[in-house]
Amino acid sequence: METNEIQKLIDFIAQSGLDEVNIETADLKIKVKRYGTPVVASAAPAQVSSAPVASVAAAAPAAAPAPVAAAPAASDESKYITIKSPMIGTFYRASSPEAPALVNIGDEVKPGKPVCIIEAMKLFNEIESEVGGRIVKVLVENATPVEFDQPLFLVEPV
């Protein structure tokens, strides 16, 4: 099955309202699962990334909603867990330039799940998550330097 076929399948399931779909053929087994209710899945990231909040605010009466929207966003951030860099190096989202990102926004991670690669002096370090939850934000651009203890991902506990 091609990547774009899988993408189409996921899009179809996303629009269907189904929570879980299992497809099994002779040479393929695919399981697509939606975590939580669809409302939460789209609303939570919207509060951390500013653009969708702004568009919602624009549809509503002008002045009032903006500060209201800001307050819950700040308190929401505090409930997230931060995955920090254990070392100095260059941050990569995938194990090689051709490979897909190890995690994307919305992905659920468990302790032990690799989330990124940090390279230093030709040593490639696969960083495993120590926490469980759903990735809500990637805080560092691919192929950029990171410092020790620099926040890399925001994770919403599940």
Place this chain on the structure above:
Amino acid sequence: MKKIEVRGTLFPFIKVKNKSKKLYDSVSKTLFIGKKILYLPTCHSTNDIAAEIVREPLFPEGTVVITDHQTAGRGQRGNQWVTSQGQNFTFSLLLRPSFLLIQEQFLLSQAVALGVRAYLQQYTPETLVKWPNDLYIDTKKVGGILIENAIQGTRIAHSVVGIGLNINQQQFQSSRSTSLGRNTGKIFSLNEELSLLLHWVESYYLRLRAGRYQAIREEYNQYLLGYRQERLFRVDGNTFPGTIEGISDAGKIQIFEANGCTMQEYDVKEVEWVWED
């Protein structure tokens, strides 16, 4: 024959120690490296296979994944490691250097490079390490190392050490490449050489495990290509004469720039080597 399934494909699983008496003797010299060898006639990348089997109890520390033909070998991120089929070493070694702090990991790179260098030294005296971890005979590259660690919290849970070493290949596209065989005019038995090479790599890994960090750093400098010799470097497009004065604990190269009388530290991607011959 016993077979092991990796990514849905069955591979023959060969315990090398039964294959030849000589090989058995030399592999028995090691404590744990090469006691289990997963031989794949062809595979995309031994590092990728090793990373997949690392959690299997069947493959303890010291397991070697070796192939005759690597189809998607990797050098430094994005650079391909191209090698002739069945003539050279392409293998990966599973290690668990949990005694090392994350910030001490360059020592692993140094120890492995010194082990491979010591092996080559038996046949050819002019064997040096080119910073950070390439192997050179005179001014030609004979091998490289690619290390991938898995980090859990503040510890290195395991390391996959990929080693590519040109042994019997005679023809090279690049004039900057060579092989042990081409340099010495001999043909080597890969089976026999593997045991010797693993013996040397293990010897340096044991020094690392014994905490002999300073000795490793000093020996690395001793065999560092260009150490304390003036040569040309390029930084941000500017070529300048400089001298390698040392390597920081983090692995950065310390270059004394003759014109400006300044000492600077550089990362791998920040400084380029300029060959003058």
